[in-house]
Amino acid sequence: MSWEPVIGLEIHVQLKTQTKMFCSCELSFGDPPNTHTCPVCLGLPGSLPVANEAAIRFGLKIGLGLGCELAPRSIFHRKNYFYPDLPKGYQISQYDEPLCRGGRLGDVRIHRVHLEDDAAKLVHVGASGRIHGADSSVVDFNRGGTPLVEIVTEPDIRSAERAREWLILLRETMRQLEVSDVNMEEGSLRCDANVSVRRAGESELGTKTELKNMNSFRFVERGIKAEVARQVALLEAGQPVVQETLHFDPQSGSLTSLRSKEEAHDYRYFPEPDLVPVAVTPEMVEAVRAELPELPAERAARYETELALSADSARALAFRPELGRYFEAVLERADGAPAQTVANWVAGELATRLGDADPAQSKVAPDALARLVAMVGEKAVTAGAARQVLDRLVADGGDPAAIVEAEGLGAVGGGDELAGAVRAAIEANPDAAEKVRGGKAQAIGPIIGHVMRETRGAADAGEVTRLVREQLGV
Numbered sequence: 284m285s286w287e288p289v290i291g292l293e294i295h296v297q298l299k300t301q302t303k304m305f306c307s308c309e310l311s312f313g314d315p316p317n318t319h320t321c322p323v324c325l326g327l328p329g330s331l332p333v334a335n336e337a338a339i340r341f342g343l344k345i346g347l348g349l350g351c352e353l354a355p356r357s358i359f360h361r362k363n364y365f366y367p368d369l370p371k372g373y374q375i376s377q378y379d380e381p382l383c384r385g386g387r388l389g390d391v392r393i394h395r396v397h398l399e400d401d402a403a404k405l406v407h408v409g410a411s412g413r414i415h416g417a418d419s420s421v422v423d424f425n426r427g428g429t430p431l432v433e434i435v436t437e438p439d440i441r442s443a444e445r446a447r448e449w450l451i452l453l454r455e456t457m458r459q460l461e462v463s464d465v466n467m468e469e470g471s472l473r474c475d476a477n478v479s480v481r482r483a484g485e486s487e488l489g490t491k492t493e494l495k496n497m498n499s500f501r502f503v504e505r506g507i508k509a510e511v512a513r514q515v516a517l518l519e520a521g522q523p524v525v526q527e528t529l530h531f532d533p534q535s536g537s538l539t540s541l542r543s544k545e546e547a548h549d550y551r552y553f554p555e556p557d558l559v560p561v562a563v564t565p566e567m568v569e570a571v572r573a574e575l576p577e578l579p580a581e582r583a584a585r586y587e588t589e590l591a592l593s594a595d596s597a598r599a600l601a602f603r604p605e606l607g608r609y610f611e612a613v614l615e616r617a618d619g620a621p622a623q624t625v626a627n628w629v630a631g632e633l634a635t636r637l638g639d640a641d642p643a644q645s646k647v648a649p650d651a652l653a654r655l656v657a658m659v660g661e662k663a664v665t666a667g668a669a670r671q672v673l674d675r676l677v678a679d680g681g682d683p684a685a686i687v688e689a690e691g692l693g694a695v696g697g698g699d700e701l702a703g704a705v706r707a708a709i710e711a712n713p714d715a716a717e718k719v720r721g722g723k724a725q726a727i728g729p730i731i732g733h734v735m736r737e738t739r740g741a742a743d744a745g746e747v748t749r750l751v752r753e754q755l756g757v
Contacts, residue, residue: 286518287483288511289491290446290476291394291438294453295431296463297401297471298341303428304400305332305375305558312469316406316423324400324428326371331557334359338430339382339561341462342398343571345432346383348460348578349393355563357382359398359555368403368422375400376433378552382561388456389580391449392437403427426470432462438477438488443507447500450474455579455602467498474503478510480518489514490524494531495541506531509538582607590614590622599630606634609642609649616653620660628656632670636677646680647673655683665742667735668692701734701742705750708733719755727751 302309306323322330346353360378381397403424434453440446454465454472465472474497479489494510497503509531514524528541577585583601586592592600600607610629617625629642633652637645655672658664664672664687672686687693708730709716718726727748734747 285483286480286515288441289438289479289488290440292436293475294434295473296457298338298430299463300335300337300430304335304338304430311425319425334558335430340571342382342432344460344462346396347572349386349388351383351386351396353383353563356560358560359558360552361555363551368405375555389452391439394435394437396434399431401426401429401431443504446507447504450500459576459578476507478507480511480514490526493528495528502533592623592626596626596630605641612649613653616650617656620656625656632673647676651676651683702750704734705754719757
């Protein structure tokens with residue numbers, strides 16, 4: 284029997300507020316170490332936290348965007364543990380009364396969304412950068428106290444590839460909600476994965492392990508694959524999987540145990556005595572709801588239902604809003620061309636040529652691409668020749684009809700010229716012609732290819748095939 288991975292994700296999103304979660308220190312990235320600190324975020328005696336209103340509003344916005352149930356009342360807790368980057372000796376988080384519960388993004392259910400503050404940043408200095416002549420670890424407290432939202436999913440993901448794809452959707456959702464920069468390289472989006480395996484068809488969950496702080500989508504996928512393989516190997520050898528926290532090294536591909544997995548009671552949660560409960564009013568909810576844009580999952584569903592796009596095309600356009608806006612602009616000008624055809628040219632042909640660039644900033648105007656799509660539909664130009672035209676549009680811009688005329692790329696659909704090209708192709712490929720006459724239909728390829736090369740892709744492939752068969756008598 285095969286094994287089935289069961290994966291849940293815990294994602295930390297740094298909120299792009301102007302100040303920290305519980306003090307007025309400015310948020311920063313890349314500034315000199317320990318230049319944005321105060322008694323509150325350093326945990327000095329006698330200092331009192333005050334909750335950041337903008338962070339709470341962003342938390343509500345995320346909850347609404349993910350379809351969560353918003354708590355009318357939530358409270359902060361102290362999550363107690365010791366680590367050098369945690370000056371207070373505890374983290375202010377939420378435990379049994381989080382800001383948001385439930386919800387869904389795509390086919391993955393959300394368990395909870397809660398607010399907390401971030402730890403500081405440990406910097407480990409090795410032999411190449413010794414401090415006072417010895418290997419050392421130093422702490423930068425600039426990050427300490429940064430507002431975080433933690434999004435915890437249900438264990439609904441069944442492959443490493445799907446985990447990566449879902450994270451990309453979540454990042455784009457956060458980006459369009461305008462609550463975070465969601466830059467994994469800068470640490471504003473961090474992901475932990477809870478991984479277990481079970482026999483396919485079983486409903487009981489296996490023992491899970493946690494992969495910590497993976498900082499790229501590719502590393503998330505690779506780390507989960509490595510851990511699934513490790514657990515399967517253990518179980519098939521008759522050995523148990525131990526619940527623990529692991530580190531995945533993307534350089535070596537190895538997994539290292541960090542510590543045994545903590546349970547909630549290990550943190551000795553108790554209500555934060557210095558913060559009042561968060562009371563969410565209907566007015567607050569409606570004000571946040573009015574700010575919600577159309578989010579990627581909603582846009583993809585609309586493209587599928589209203590425009591009959593394939594799921595892959597809908598996601599490709601919806602997950603890149605600039606691509607989706609350009610697609611809709613071309614479709615509006617495309618004189619009734621099928622939406623899927625327009626999507627293929629935008630998300631396939633044009634996006635391949637532009638890479639990550641915004642098509643609206645390219646030299647290919649929506650009007651020009653719409654006219655090119657129409658010319659292909661009218662068989663005024665073949666798809667192959669149209670790709671050559673698109674290359675010219677990307678490089679220089681301009682009018683597709685003028686490029687077709689100047690380059691002689693107009694479709695050759697029939698008449699003596701095409702028939703003559705077919706005869707020449709048959710004469711140039713006698714072996715292929717004989718095989719086609721003998722009943723091997725697939726041997727027609729070299730003959731058609733010869734015609735398409737001679738006409739620079741301007742011949743209609745269907746008409747070429749018909750003429751070849753006609754001249755060969757098959």
